[in-house]
Amino acid sequence: MTGLLLQGVSIGVLNEVSLTVPRGQVVCLSGPSGSGKSRLLRAVADLEPHGGQISLDNLNQQSVPAHQWRRQVVMVPAESQWWFDEVSAHFPEGAGERLPAALGFPAEVMDWSVSRLSSGERQRLALWRALVQEPDALLLDEPTANLDNESTEAIERWLLQEIEQRQIATLWVAHDSAQIHRVANVHYRIRGSALEPVHGSD
Amino acid sequence: MEVIDLAWWKLGLAALLVLALAATAYLGRLGITRSLLVAAIRTVIQLALIGLVLEALFASSAFYWIALLAAVMLLVAGREVVARQGRRLKDGWAFGIGTGAMFVSSFTVTVLALAVVIGPEPWYTPQYAIPLLGMMLGNTMTGVSLALDRLNDSVWRQRAVIENRLMLGQTWQQALEDIRREAMRSGMMPSINAMAAAGIVSLPGMMTGQILAGSPPAVAVKYQILVMLIITVGTGFGAMMAVSWGGRRLFDDRERLRLDRLTKP
Structure with a gap:
């Protein structure tokens, strides 16, 4: 079985959640705010103590050092953080030359200072920052929350293409049902302490 | 040259000046009167007592009495390090880390200075050992508490940044790098400034x-x-050890940031 596998994961209000995210596919999670979507992502990234088993391609989360796990299973938070003054300092050498056109940045963006970026620009760059790590799994927490409709769809197309091409198992927290409809292979909604599969155009 | 002893009543003159300051502050509603008077009374009582203790100690010169006084000084300094931190580690870790760091650094350096550099006979001769240890502890205490306070406070404020760095696969040491540097600078600044200004200012x-x-x-x-x-x-x-141990304690064995291990006073 290749991909991300959650077995009986418990964190916060969520209890015994089991879920499979095959490689190259997008599993969307939705639910009211405070229902524990983000915390479930944090459990998968091993940022919070949690119950249950999580594995990636049969590699158990607890069997490798945490930073190694997080290098393969990269989470992009809803509010991305930037700690150096220059954009380029957050990226590995040469990332600027491979900057995808779909992000809509000129090549000089790497020389910009972080303070002049808008929240939408930060969010797009944060997605690129995660992808240059070449992860095997991506955990996206409302990745298009600060974007307008047009760039949202452009970013979605780019992400889906990367996910397909690099065979990344993707767990995507979203609230917009139109977006879920566009990107999800499978969609779960959080109801109380459990996940409930959502079918069709719902 | 013989030292001029000070009569107690002459100290009373200095105390009158403090009273004058307190009265002026009170009339000006400057709000420091109470803490000023309490601190002044504390300093008189504490120093008078330590004077008696030192007189007795110098008379006996027994190693175990000196060791006991050193232990008391260390524990009081440990308590002070805890009290000077805004957010601090729970469950005695703040005290343990602060006291441990001060013990290892102050005592080692003091013993080294006594035994190797100054060389009184025996090496723990209280006229040398106690003042030296007191100065070491006093300054190390300031450095350790400033460093730990800065460490905990910065980690608390920059939680999102640290976690974002962890999410990108950085180790906890990498994610804490900048904060560790800031905390060290904060702890070392008073000593560095004192050295730079010594003799001139x-x-x-x-x-x-x-x-x-x-x-x-x-x-x-x-x-x-x-x-x-x-x-x-x-x-x-001392600051280095405190920052290193404190930083380690803020993360668990899965390199997760554990702010639940900090408490607000």
């Missing part, structure tokens, strides 16, 4: 005291240089 207290007590300035200066160097070394290693 300020005449350090110990040297002044020795000169007042009749030592030739050349000797006093040598002691002062020794003391400033070892104070800086003690403070530096």
Whole structure:
């Protein structure tokens, strides 16, 4: 079985959640705010103590050092953080030359200072920052929350293409049902302490 | 040259000046009267008591009494380190880390200075050991508490940044790098500033005291240089250990940031 596998994961209000995210596919999670979507992502990234088993391609989360796990299973938070003054300092050498056109940045963006970026620009760059790590799994927490409709769809197309091409198992927290409809292979909604599969155009 | 002893009533004159300051502050509603008076009374009582203790100690010179006084000084300094931190580690870790760091650095450096550099016979001769240890502890305490306070406070404020760095696969040491540097700077700054200003802006207290007590300035200066160097070394290693142990405690074995291990006073 290749991909991300959650077995009986418990964190916060969520209890015994089991879920499979095959490689190259997008599993969307939705639910009211405070229902524990983000915390479930944090459990998968091993940022919070949690119950249950999580594995990636049969590699158990607890069997490798945490930073190694997080290098393969990269989470992009809803509010991305930037700690150096220059954009380029957050990226590995040469990332600027491979900057995808779909992000809509000129090549000089790497020389910009972080303070002049808008929240939408930060969010797009944060997605690129995660992808240059070449992860095997991506955990996206409302990745298009600060974007307008047009760039949202452009970013979605780019992400889906990367996910397909690099065979990344993707767990995507979203609230917009139109977006879920566009990107999800499978969609779960959080109801109380459990996940409930959502079918069709719902 | 014989030292001029001060009569107690003459100290009363200095105390009257403090009272005058307190009265002025009170009339000006400056709000420091109470803490000023409490601190002044504390300093008189504490120093008078330590004077008696030192008189007795110098008379006996027994190793276990000196060790006991050193232990008491260390524990009080440990308590002070905890009290000077805004957010601190729970469950005795703040005290343990602060006291441990001060113990390892101050005691090692003091013993080294006594045994190797100054060389009184025996090495724990209280006239040398106690004042030296007191100065070491006092300064290390400041350095350690500033460093730990800065560490905890920065981690608390920059939680999102640290976690975002962890999410990108950085180790906890990498994610804490900038904060560790800031905390070290904060802890070392007083010692570095004191060394930079010594002799030009300020005449350090110990040297002044020795000169007042009749030592030739050349000797006093040598002691002062020794003391400033070892104070800086003690403070530096103390702060380094405290930051390293404190930083480790803020993460668990899965390199997760554990802010639940911090408490607000």
